[in-house]
Amino acid sequence: MSKNTPEYYRKYHSGQKYKNYKRQYRQRPEVKKREKELRERPETKEHERQRSHDYYLRAKASRQEYAQRPEVKQRARENSKRRRQSPEGREYQRKYLREWNLRKRYGISAQEHREMLSRQAGLCAICLEPMAEPFTDHDEIDGRPRVRGLLCLGCNTGLGGFRDKPERLASAIAYLVGHGYRHAETPGASIRGINA
């Protein structure tokens, strides 16, 4: 039906009238009460929950299907390459990826990492020599990473070689001393009283 005809207006306004009746009907206290009761029935709630869960699953499936399309995949690859190669992209990577990696692997922020490095004055926590590249030494407590300190490559690898076990390290010291090893020349050893 085309607009601007008397029939159209009649039909439209009768529709509006019907809508108004419906609105007035739903304003009645007993109707309001019944609708509220219906809404609060456990099966209604369960139905709503199921419906929103179905919606979530459908949306997820369609999102996955979209991401799997060859042209979408190709575009994503190109975008990511462009981002990686642009100066802003590199800046982003430097800042946020580092933050993310530290958080995920060691459970600390980049700020905490910097503070730790400045507390150690840029020196390895074991041999107390300047670190070319600090390695984040950590163990796990209840499945969560806990950072012990920053170590140089040698000390970090050394700890790993001894499986992070103090008894093995003590045994190694006894072994070296037993084979005639005298004083350690490293500054760290004397500070920690190992030579006593």
Ligand SMILES: [Zn+2]
């Ligand atoms: Zn070291």
